[in-house]
Amino acid sequence: MPKSARxxxxxxxxxxxxxxxxxDFTTAQLCDKGGVxxxxxxxxGGMVMLGYENTIPVTMEQMCFxxxxxxxxxxxxxxxxxxxxxxxxxxxxQAIENAGRLVKAGADAVxxxxxxxxxxxxxxxxxxxxxxxxxxxxxxxxxxxxxxxKVQAKTKDTALVLIQNAKALEEAGAFGIVLEMxxxxxxxxxxxxxxxxxxxxxxxxxCDGQVLVVxxxxxxxxxxxxxxxxxxxxxxxxxxxxxxxxxxxVISGKFPSQEHSFSMEKTELERLKKEIA
Numbered sequence: 001m002p003k004s005a006r007x008x009x010x011x012x013x014x015x016x017x018x019x020x021x022x023x024d025f026t027t028a029q030l031c032d033k034g035g036v037x038x039x040x041x042x043x044x045g046g047m048v049m050l051g052y053e054n055t056i057p058v059t060m061e062q063m064c065f066x067x068x069x070x071x072x073x074x075x076x077x078x079x080x081x082x083x084x085x086x087x088x089x090x091x092x093x094q095a096i097e098n099a100g101r102l103v104k105a106g107a108d109a110v111x112x113x114x115x116x117x118x119x120x121x122x123x124x125x126x127x128x129x130x131x132x133x134x135x136x137x138x139x140x141x142x143x144x145x146x147x148x149x150k151v152q153a154k155t156k157d158t159a160l161v162l163i164q165n166a167k168a169l170e171e172a173g174a175f176g177i178v179l180e181m182x183x184x185x186x187x188x189x190x191x192x193x194x195x196x197x198x199x200x201x202x203x204x205x206x207c208d209g210q211v212l213v214v215x216x217x218x219x220x221x222x223x224x225x226x227x228x229x230x231x232x233x234x235x236x237x238x239x240x241x242x243x244x245x246x247x248x249x250v251i252s253g254k255f256p257s258q259e260h261s262f263s264m265e266k267t268e269l270e271r272l273k274k275e276i277a
Contacts, residue, residue: 003037003078005109005131005175011037012197017176017209019080019199020217023049023066027214028073036077038199040211041067041107043082044140047223048215055140058084060098064105071106080133081107085141088112092124099125099132111178113139115165119172126173134169136162137203138181151202153186163190170194178211179203181228202228 011017019038022028023045031039045066046058067081081102088095099110109131112118122132137152153159162182169177176197179187184204191198191207200207215221216229220236249255264272 002074002076002108005078008037008078009175009196012195012208017197017199019209019211021045021211021213021215022070022073025069025073028070028077031214032074032077037209038211039070039074039077039079040111041070041079041081042213043084044213046084048213048221054144056085060084060087060101063087064101067102067105067107078108079106080109080111081105082111088118088121092121095121096125096128096130099130100128103130109133109175111135113141115162116168119168122169122172122174132172132174133199134166134174134177135180136165136169136177136182137179140180149181151181151183153183159183159186159189162186163193166190166194166198170196176208179207202226 008017017038018036019040020031020034020036021042021044022031022039023041028039041063043055043058043063046052046055046062049066050058050062052058063081063084067079071079083095083098083102087098095112102110110125111133112122112125113135114121115134115136122134125132138150143150143152153162162179163186166177166179174196176199177190177194178199178201179190180201180203182190182200182203184206187198187200187203188206197208199209199211201211212229213221216226217232219231219234220239222236225231246255
C-alpha cells in the first residue's frame with residue numbers, strides 16, 4: 001500500500017524522508033522500486049518534459065496527465081501533485097475543485113506554493129479531506145517574477161517572514177513543507193520550529209527530508225544545472241553516444257542483423273516464390 005500523509009508525518013524526527021520528482025509511468029516505476037517515500041509530480045515537468053522556459057505555462061490538464069501516468073507506476077510511494085500557477089490563487093472554490101481533479105487523477109496529496117497568504121486556501125482543501133504539502137522559500141511560480149533565482153532568508157527580516165509562513169502552513173493543516181533554496185541556518189530553525197516534516201531542496205542537510213528533480217539526479221537535463229543538485233549519473237552523454245552508435249549502424253547496414261530479424265519457414269518461402277513466379 002502507498003504511504004499516507006499520516007505515515008509521512010510520523011517520520012518527523014525519526015527517519016529522513018526521500019522525495020523525487022516523476023512525470024511518467026516508466027520513471028515512476030523505477031523510482032518506486034528504488035524505495036523513495038514520495039513521488040512528487042512537479043510542475044517542473046513543464047520545463048524538463050515539455051520544454052517551457054519556466055513552470056508558469058503549465059496547465060491543470062498537463063498536471064493531471066502527468067499525475068495519471070505516475071500513479072499507475074507506483075506501488076509503495078506516496079504521490080504528491082503540484083497545483084500549477086493560477087489553479088488555486090483566484091478563490092478557495094477554484095482551489096478545492098482543482099485539488100479534487102488531481103486526486104481523481106491519482107494523487108494522494110497536493111502541493112501549493114505560498115505561506116500566510118494561502119493559509120485559508122490550504123485549510124479549505126484540508127477540511128474536505130485532501131492532504132496538502134506547502135512550499136515556501138524560493139517559489140518557482142512567482143519568485144522569478146519578482147526577483148529572479150535567488151537564495152532565500154539571507155537576512156533577519158526575510159528569515160522571520162519564512163518562519164511565520166511555515167507556522168501558518170502548519171496551523172492550516174499542511175502535513176509537510178518544501179523549503180526551496182533557503183539558507184541552511186534558517187532551514188534548521190524552521191525544521192525545529194514546526195511539528196510537521198520539512199523537505200529541503202537546496203536548503204541544507206538539516207531538513208526532515210530532501211527532494212530533487214529526477215532529471216538532475218540522472219544528468220538528463222542540460223539547460224539548468226542547479227548548484228544544490230547532486231548528479232548521480234550523466235545519462236545525457238550516454239544517450240547521445242547510444243543514439244549516435246545506432247544511427248551509424250543503420251547507415252552502415254550493421255543493424256538490423258540476423259539476430260534482430262524474423263524468418264519464414266523454408267518450405268513456406270519456396271511456396272511463396274513459386275506462387276509469385
